[in-house]
Amino acid sequence: MTTDDTTQTAAQQMAEYREYYAIKEPIQINVLPLDADSQLPDEESFLQEVPEVFRLASEMHGADAQSIAAIRNIGDNGRLIADILSQQNRKLNALLGYLLSREDASEYRYQTLEYGGGGVSYLADAALPLQQLVELKLFMPDESAAIFSYARVIDCLPEGEQQRICLLFERISDDDREVIVRASLHAQSRLLKKRAAERNTNPSA
Numbered sequence: 575m576t577t578d579d580t581t582q583t584a585a586q587q588m589a590e591y592r593e594y595y596a597i598k599e600p601i602q603i604n605v606l607p608l609d610a611d612s613q614l615p616d617e618e619s620f621l622q623e624v625p626e627v628f629r630l631a632s633e634m635h636g637a638d639a640q641s642i643a644a645i646r647n648i649g650d651n652g653r654l655i656a657d658i659l660s661q662q663n664r665k666l667n668a669l670l671g672y673l674l675s676r677e678d679a680s681e682y683r684y685q686t687l688e689y690g691g692g693g694v695s696y697l698a699d700a701a702l703p704l705q706q707l708v709e710l711k712l713f714m715p716d717e718s719a720a721i722f723s724y725a726r727v728i729d730c731l732p733e734g735e736q737q738r739i740c741l742l743f744e745r746i747s748d749d750d751r752e753v754i755v756r757a758s759l760h761a762q763s764r765l766l767k768k769r770a771a772e773r774n775t776n777p778s779a
Contacts, residue, residue: 584704587728591742594691597758597765601689603696604682604711605741612707614724620745627673628711628722632749674720678713686712691755693725693742701737702727710741717757721750 615623684696689712702708704727712721729740743751 584728587726587742588740591692591728591740594755595758595762596688596690596692596695597761598688599758599761599765600685600687602678602713603684603686603694604677604679604709604713605684605696605698605739606679606682606709607702608707608709610703610706614707614744617745620724621747624722624747625677627670627677628720631670631674631718631720632747632753670718674713677711677720687738689754690758691743691751693728693740695729695738695740697733697736698739699736701730702739704728704730707744708741710743712754714753714757716760717753719750719753719757721746721754723750 684698687695687697689695694710694712706727708725708727710721710723710725712723714720723743724745725741726744727739728742729738731738
């Protein structure tokens with residue numbers, strides 16, 4: 575591969591990363607660098623690798639949102655039933671959150687600088703080689719979700735005494751990418767509401 579080819583690939587990867595909106599918000603992630611000779615699994619193999627508790631979280635997240643929304647639409651009784659189901663779901667989500675926390679390895683734990691449907695960026699003490707594959711887990715308690723994926727290092731630049739590393743998703747389910755996109759939009763909405771409240775509290779600012 576020539577230098578021009580490498581540059582073009584890097585530019586294409588960054589363009590793919592930026593196809594999706596990214597929110598500057600910290601969420602907890604695990605980044606496990608893989609050996610240099612590691613290969614990206616095909617779709618079928620990848621789905622088999624997803625930890626069962628991650629798969630359960632994804633299935634519950636989609637089913638809960640759809641079911642409760644449908645029940646609310648059938649009138650007053652529907653809203654009452656939906657409220658009861660929501661209370662039960664909160665208890666289940668608390669249990670699920672505990673199980674997911676056991677998948678969090680402290681030696682690979684970082685906080686994102688930003689995240690979105692294209693990938694994540696974060697700060698680390700040491701650089702990672704460009705194009706290196708990593709196993710990437712995202713923990714999203716506000717969405718009662720956790721994501722298992724593979725990602726590739728597409729940028730690594732010094733920032734102070736640390737390294738700002740940018741990861742592009744290489745293997746991720748469509749449903750999980752949708753969860754991340756929705757989470758970033760929810761986070762943006764929270765940020766806008768917070769800013770509006772601050773302006774109302776201090777109108778001269």
